[in-house]
Structures are given as structure tokens and as C-alpha cells.
Amino acid sequence: MIDRRQNIIEAASKSFTLFGYKATTMEQVAKIANVGKGTIYTFFETKEELFKEIVKDLIKQIREVAVAAIHEDRPFHENLHSALYGILDFRKNHQLAIKITQEVKEMNTPAVREASQMLESAVLKFVKKELEKAIEKGEIKPCNTEITAFLMIRMYVSLVFDWEREHQPLSKEEIAHVLENVLINGLRNH
């Protein structure tokens, strides 16, 4: 029990992942972390702050996944595809991310909704930056990067999460193909 703070974070993370934000009690976290409940409050002002700390870390991990998917020498659409797909794949497999989305849908806890928005906004910023880089390189034409990033993410989320609600799920390759044809090349018949 050397680093009590880290200990608490790990315990809380476990509990949030397992039971969600609302169903996690501070006493539960204290027990898992092997500390008294009061100790938690010497490191974190509130339950919410503790949660935010963990979400911040989650966002950091996501950014790492995205950055790792980018190779400066590859064409823009390939990079964007692997980055976005990586992000969504991470989110699809990361238990805490799943719990957050679940909880925001079925109980709409304010703190959880806020966390979810922060997550979204981090991804938006990332895509926007990539768009700007691509425009500067001349790979794509100038456009409103805010709206375009927003749309691209929506499309990706739709393809990865929503499409399979009523259809066969799409493979990574199919999604890449759709992205390139619809978004990059455009539908127009040249």
C-alpha cells in the first residue's frame, strides 16, 4: 500500500467498470482499495471528481490509440480510417467505455453524460486537427473542418454501431471502402 492515490483510482476504475457510476458506492471503492472511506476524500473532493480523473485517463488512452494509427506518409483517408476505426474499436472493447455509454442511455446520470460528452469532444478535436493537416498538405480541399469532423464521426459511429441494428455488421474493409467512395471521392460521376 505505497501509493494510496493510485490504489484508489484503480479500485474506483474497477468498480465503475463493473457496476457503473451510479451503482458504485464510495464505501465499495474504499473496501476494494483497502483504505478507509475518509482517505478517499483526502485525495478527491467528490465522487464525481474521482470519476472525472478516471475518464481523463480513458481519453488519454484513446488519444494514444488514435495517434498510433497515424502514419504521416500514408494518404489522408487511410489514416483517418484507421484512426477512427481504432477509436471505435477501442471503445467497443473497453469495458468502462461501454458502461459509460450504457449508463448515459438508460439512466442519464448528469456526471456520466458529461463524461460522455468530454469523450466525444476529444475525438472531435482530434479529427478536426487531422482534417486541418490534410488541408494544409493539399490532400483535401478546404472546408469547414468543424462540421466535417462532426459529420465524419457521426458516419463512423453510424456504420460501426447503428448499422448492425438491422443489417449484417460491416467489416473493417467495407467501412473503409464506403468512407473512401462516399466521403473522399464523392458520389458524383466524373
Next chain:
Amino acid sequence: MIDRRQNIIEAASKSFTLFGYKATTMEQVAKIANVGKGTIYTFFETKEELFKEIVKDLIKQIREVAVAAIHEDRPFHENLHSALYGILDFRKNHQLAIKITQEVKEMNTPAVREASQMLESAVLKFVKKELEKAIEKGEIKPCNTEITAFLMIRMYVSLVFDWEREHQPLSKEEIAHVLENVLINGLRNH
């Protein structure tokens, strides 16, 4: 009180619009329609069937709006824009459509969810047909019309409904502009 059936439909429509599906009682409908409760059941098997009848009519109206927006001599993207925008504008202003979306979000009543899906699927079919027509005419290149229609609708809904959750709402012209640049022409720098 000549056409009792129509009378009931109108009363139910009023009530569904005002209070939503769940909060509408058959007795309420009977009272508004000036008939006995039993009479409703001589025309409609269940509350759900009555609701579906009304939704069917709503879909018909939407189709009319969309069809009216199409002019065969205009380019594909203009038609699609005015049709989709017309649909969403209708939906945004039609009280019953609003109630349905609200209710499916906050109570998720099965009958209402189903109605919402039927609505969506009707729009999807419409856009898909328009895409096929445009491909045949050679206006756009061949593509998976199902996925593409799905994506276009998602994009439109995102732009019209979701974007303004955290930004200035977009004008009709801005949306048309984004549609043409992102979807039709593509982002690639030629």
C-alpha cells in the same frame, strides 16, 4: 356524427399528439370522439392498431412532402437536398412526429419505437429509390444504395437536429452546401 371511424381517428390523433401514446387512454379518445369506448373496439382491435393507423397516415403525408420536392429536371443533389430537408422540416414542425420522437427517447414504449422505426424505414426506402434513379441516369456512380441512403439520412438528421445541440443552427443553404461538398463532390483535392 356520420363517419364514426374517421371521428375516432381524429380524436385519437389529437390525443396522441397532445399527450403521447402512453398517456392517451381509450376512454379519453372515446370522450373526445363523442362515442362509447366499446365503439372504438368495433373499428380497431387494439389501442396499438389505432395508433398504427394514424402513423400510417403520417408516413403518407411525409411521402407527399418528399415527392413534391422532387423535380425530374433538377440535378440529383438538389432534389435530394430539398426532399430530405422537406422531410426533416415537416418532422420538426409536425406535433405528432415530435411527440413520437420524444416518447421513444424517454420512455421507449414498444409500440412507439416500432412506429418510429417504420417512419425511418419509409424515408430510407424513398432515398434509396432516388439514389437508384440517379445511378441509372448516370448522375452518380454506382454504389451500395442501402448503405449510402442510410448514411445520407444519418448525416441530414445530424445536421438538422444534433448539430445545434452545441453549435449555431445551420441554415438550409449551409446544409445544402455541406451536402454538395462533402457527399457529392467529395473531399479529395482534384
Next chain:
DNA sequence: AAATGACCAGATTAGTCATTTGGTCAACCT
């Protein structure tokens, strides 16, 4: 023959109260 509303079983709701929980702080180690 068509329309009706009293009626019923099952669902929903309002109200209650005991339990739980986030957060505090005086006592307690070390």
C-alpha cells in the same frame, strides 16, 4: 344490428418509511 358503459384482471401510481449513501469530522494511530 349497432352502440354503449359497467365491469374485471392486470398494470400503474402515489405515498410511506426503512435503508443506503455521499460527505464530514472527532478520535485514533504511528
Next chain:
DNA sequence: AGGTTGACCAAATGACTAATCTGGTCATTT
């Protein structure tokens, strides 16, 4: 003395129940 703790509190929660409501039926009325 400074960090740690768990008993403690007000507020929130949720389990439970009684009362009400509602979709649907059907014997009676018109």
C-alpha cells in the same frame, strides 16, 4: 503532528403496499 479512519448525519433512494387506473370484454340498451 500529520495522515488515516470509520461512526455519524442529512438527504437521497428504493422497497413495499394500497389505491387508482386502463385496455379490453360483453351483457344490456337503443
